[in-house]
Amino acid sequence: MINWLDERLHVRELTASLFEHPVSKRSNVLDYLGFATFYVFCSQAVTGILLATVYRPTASGAYDSIKQLQGEPVGAFVRSLHSWGANFMVVLLVLHLLRVFYEGAYKKPRELTWLLGSVLLIATLGLAFTGYLLPWDQEGYWATTVGTAMPSHIPWIGDYLVRLLRDGTQVTGATLTRFYSVHMLILPALLLLAFLPHFFFVLRQGMASGDELAKAQKRGKCVDGDSLPFWPDVAVRMILFVLLIGAALWLLAALYPKSLGAPADPLNKSQYVPEPAWYFFGVYQLLKYFPGKLDVLAMVVLPFAGGILLFALPWLDRNPARSVRKRPLALSLAGVLVAGMVFLTYQGMNSVPKALASAGVVVHPGFKENVEPIFQSKCITCHGTSGGYGLDNYTAVMKKNVVPGNPDQSKLIRKLEGSDKPQMPIGQPPLTSDQIQTIRNWIKDGAKNN
Structure with a gap:
């Protein structure tokens, strides 16, 4: 055989x-x-x-x-x-x-x-x-x-x-x-x-x-x-x-x-504190050191540079020697990077996470895919019923608070932005500016499917 x-x-x-x-x-x-x-x-x-x-x-x-x-x-x-x-x-x-x-x-x-x-x-x-x-x-x-x-x-x-x-x-x-x-x-x-x-x-x-x-x-x-x-x-x-x-x-x-x-x-x-899986804590902790628009450095520039370094390493390191004693620069840089990532991971596990990033503004939102999820996560606690999460739960509220085509005249927007007190949602963090703008865009488009 x-x-x-x-x-x-x-x-x-x-x-x-x-x-x-x-x-x-x-x-x-x-x-x-x-x-x-x-x-x-x-x-x-x-x-x-x-x-x-x-x-x-x-x-x-x-x-x-x-x-x-x-x-x-x-x-x-x-x-x-x-x-x-x-x-x-x-x-x-x-x-x-x-x-x-x-x-x-x-x-x-x-x-x-x-x-x-x-x-x-x-x-x-x-x-x-x-x-x-x-x-x-x-x-x-x-x-x-x-x-x-x-x-x-x-x-x-x-x-x-x-x-x-x-x-x-x-x-x-x-x-x-x-x-x-x-x-x-x-x-x-x-x-x-x-x-x-x-x-x-x-x-x-x-x-x-x-x-x-x-x-x-x-x-x-x-x-x-x-x-x-x-x-x-x-x-x-x-x-x-x-x-x-x-x-x-x-x-x-x-x-x-x-x-x-x-x-x-x-x-x-x-009130579960949102946090990523442990192997992303290093990147997530790094985000805290870059306020405002500098977030892009922590979330895009540095990880992208790290990916390039990882994949291109055999061609970036032109030193033909493999002996540890003949590669002090490469090993020193790697040691600093590894120690830094371990430190950031440890810090991330023992500190309060930074607030979640927004999912961004949707220019022409649809109700089901873009607006209803915001209502479900922020509004249903007070305005919903015990039975479900559909648009029917908001019918009475929406009819008197939304003026299709005119966000500025819609009481919903004024409540969300805080110009009409109390600001909604009560007892929760306010909606992000991106979420509010997405709802404004939906009302501007005529509050379709409302």
Whole structure:
């Protein structure tokens, strides 16, 4: 059977490249971070598929389906394992990239390996971000509200990006469905498309720590004293390391199970403090140091510059040396950046978040997609009824307070702006100027569908 496969697929050549190569004795557990990350991804895939069998990706069904899952010990453990796995995967992948950078393994001939690793990082952060909303609880809802508001700082296209992410101006059931599709289909496909060639490149080029051995072998030098056989010595070490990571993941999932908070409440009656997921705290904290229109520096310029630096690093760093002692400038700059991001993340976790950014002005708003979500989040507490969120709840109020085509004569606008006291909504922060202008534009257009 092996001979038959070898004639067609060169199996022996493949297994030789996998198992029959020397590895430097300097190799340590940090070299196995990539393999550990792959293990966690496999765990995420399995637990994600199991969760998908009971999950209902709608605003009316998502929370109840997770609540029902939480009622079963096995279901609760699988969800906890998936939640902890997302954090493990982000941390391991970041550590893996830092290790690669420290070793100089992004340099020639491994530029494409680094590039694909950067794509894997972006896809992993995307998976973690989109998965945060799926339980449809307060934590996920407001983290997503904060996260999807961040692109609004981008000039010209910011409002479009917010509406693209949310499938509207507010986080609604449509946002949930969109995030579920991206989380289950698009991002896993992107991750696999990046991982397969990434793994192939690592297979063909080997680990950077073995480059000196390969050069010595080409010179005819015996490297037995400086190396270990990959199989079984190094392979066993890798397996033990992965088992340790797996045991830590399972132990944390069992000892600190993921809880389910209160259901998502767009009105935020409980005054839940909006904040992003922890891996965005650094960027979110940075926003606090740039007041007013300088927000764009924190939300656009610096992250965009960081992305360019990440992807273009192999070509920006022209120093051919990989030795730590011969790269003081690159390592010093990286150390400052990493320390700064850790500090900002820590600060963000221990301080009050900055107010949410607006979703922007809509020039020609429609009621259902642009105006009603504002009423639902701000007005229904006093003017709605206990039954629902539709336009019928506002009929009496709207007829006597809106003059179609004339915002300045509409009592609604005067109440929202505060020229008529008391300013609405009572007991909540005032509407942003962008929200008020969107309603003004709707009235100016004739208050269509009112």
